[in-house]
Amino acid sequence: MTLAPSDHTTDVLVIGGGNAGISLAARLRRKGITDIAIVEPKSTHHYRPMLSYVGAGLKTTREMSRAQHRVMPRGVRWIQDRVDGLDPAARSATLSSGERIGYRDVVICPGSTPDWERVPGSAEAMAGPHASTNYTVELAPKTWQLIRGLRRGRALFTIPDGPAPTPQIGQKILYLACDYWQRQGVLEDIEVTLLTPTATVFGQPDVDRRLQPWIERYGITVLTNAHVQSIDADARRLRSTVNGAARDLPFDLLHHSPVHRAPAWIADAGLGIEGAAPGTVGSGPGGDWTGYADVDPETLRHRRVPTAWACGDAAALGTTPSGGGLRHQTKILATNLMATRDGREPTARYDGYTVTPVTVRRGQAIFPEYDRDNELAPSIPRVPLLAPSRALWFFDLEVLPRDYWNVILRGF
Template sequence: MSVPQTSAQHDVVIVGGGAAGLATAASLLKRRPNLDVAIIDPSDVHYYQPGWTMVGGGIFNQGKTVRLQSSVIPDGAKWIQETVTQFDSAYSQVRLSDGRTIGYRALVAAPGLKLDWDAIEGLRDALGRNGVTSNYGFDTAPYTWAQVQAMREGRALFTQPPMPIKCAGAPQKALYLSADHWRRQGHLKNIEIEFHNAGAALFGVAAYVPALMEYIRTYGVNLQFGSRLTGVDGAAKLARFAVTSADGTVKNIEREFDFLHVCPPQTPLDIVRDSPLASEAGWIDVDEVTLQHKRFENVFALGDSVSTSNAKTAAAARKQAPVVAENLLSLLDGKAMTAAYDGYGSCPLTVERGKIVLAEFGYGGKLLPSFPRWLLDGQKPSRLAWMLKSEALPEIYWQGMLKGREWLAAPQRLDALNKVA
């Protein structure tokens, strides 16, 4: 069978112009400025998604979290403003919505994931009115803050779907910042707060749970584990949940609300799930350490779309990008890969305005703090961590990560990690 003809050929094609894709492009071009790199992404704008929780908490202005996509494409990269419709990995090609076929020597897949708003009956129509909101949307995060400010009494519901989701702490960050505002305004005593978590634990890494539970008690939160949001009737202000008990039985309940913050279920993109790159679960099937695809050696992937067991955060992508850059260049040069990813992810849990529990961990829940404990103890609420989140991290993102400046992100060496293992 003949190889399909390509419309263009590049050394490296990066699918996805989000945090992971742009950081990888910048890291590649930092190491090899003359490399022919093409980024395929249809978006006109680029979002700093970690900032949306702060928008919903009244700390950031919405405009602080968005820039023109053209302004963040790394110097030296070509931007193809189209949508990929097919991964044709057997021929080292991708197909675009305009009919073109783009060939590559190596592919970096970083298309992100799907926020499945339609998986919850009635949610899409309810969002942005009748007290139904989500910090997972650029357009709805400001509505979160408006509703928090307006609320004086009643019932506030916060939800978290089954894992995996991007930024697993974000659903409870919304809760903490909202409750802290109500406390400061003297309204907390009149507001009943429920956290409906489809999982069985407040946070996946046990070391951080004690500090978080202190705030759950302080804010008087009613924790509901095994409780999954299934439907929303915004006009009637009713939320429906499927509650799974310890013996596995499922009961459907309804809860009235005055305020409802929703974290939508999250799944692989259809284009990924239906591609040869997908694992059985639908995510891009890569080696957890090298981030190389398990079946196509000239394919690497990172970010929210991959099968790795790390937390899906921008901090993870910041650590993954240099690993992909180094290993991809080794592949192109016919050399052995040397860079290793240890599963690092970070979740700055904004437990109140001015304090954060800085969760940093890797594969298996291993704690991976960036700072000595005497300076910043991630297991305790910290003002320094708040300054890091509110002041430093946005600049590290825009001026560091997206420009190939790998502050505190140098890859581990594969041989050293193997010795530890």
């Protein structure tokens, strides 16, 4: 149901109807909160982990999309608008329409967006014929066109050196592209390079060991401690630093994974982090988290404003943002918010659990789960989650999407 614009107050205001907002609202509803509103401007909801498979030509954007009204939890009001500003002291949000919504608690989950300005030339490169990214719904199909069209030359894949949803997910498309080129018999004519800001290929020792044979199998050059500086789309050159030294790399195909930023109104409301977030673990959340919601990374309650909460890609939680991590975050946030309603302190704690599934070839994947300390945190006992298998491939490609629509978005 879409509300006609009018000033009003709601018990819990959820900003953003992505994975975080929908699953959190559904949980709160099940816990008995009856007056919840979600502000979400888009009419279409996306299962974003499928973007990697769209970029590999294995799924379509249609398969990862549903009408937003179909994922809205029953009994929750959908305000189809955008939050432009928050006033934590007045406990109100201002929408693009000019309407003001009052609230008792606000949950900030608007996600993050690519920061194209951070790497000069990256936006131009995305508009040109040789570069793409799986990080947007519009560009992921182009990734597949570029992979399919390359028969020889140089292919570059980058990993962001700052906050981004599952930053190492660029490795998924790396191996799937190499596997495709190998099957086509052209891999020998393609020089493949991965640029990663981590000190090792993935930044987690057990995962590194599992990926090394695939790096060798495909003949991938791995440049570690690599930071993208600028892209010259016309000259097809990427400027970077590798171990502190300038490195200029030509390309015929570039898959770029951009650093992301949180919406500016979070910082404008005084709710953003100032300076880098704590923790810089290997595969995870290094870089500058300025402007991301400054919540306690364990309780998910704002450090200075007790009526504000955040989870998902817009929150600085000292760990890699992921959909898998969100399932834990929404559970903890809902439990803690309910505790405060009973006058208790929030005691449920998020350990930073996160996951980055990596497909090493078509038909085989690994499922690395780890915590805030970069230690492995397997959630399925006795299943070898780091051994490439068809079962894990099927789980990631087919089972998780169904789980997302039917279970996770319903708040379980």
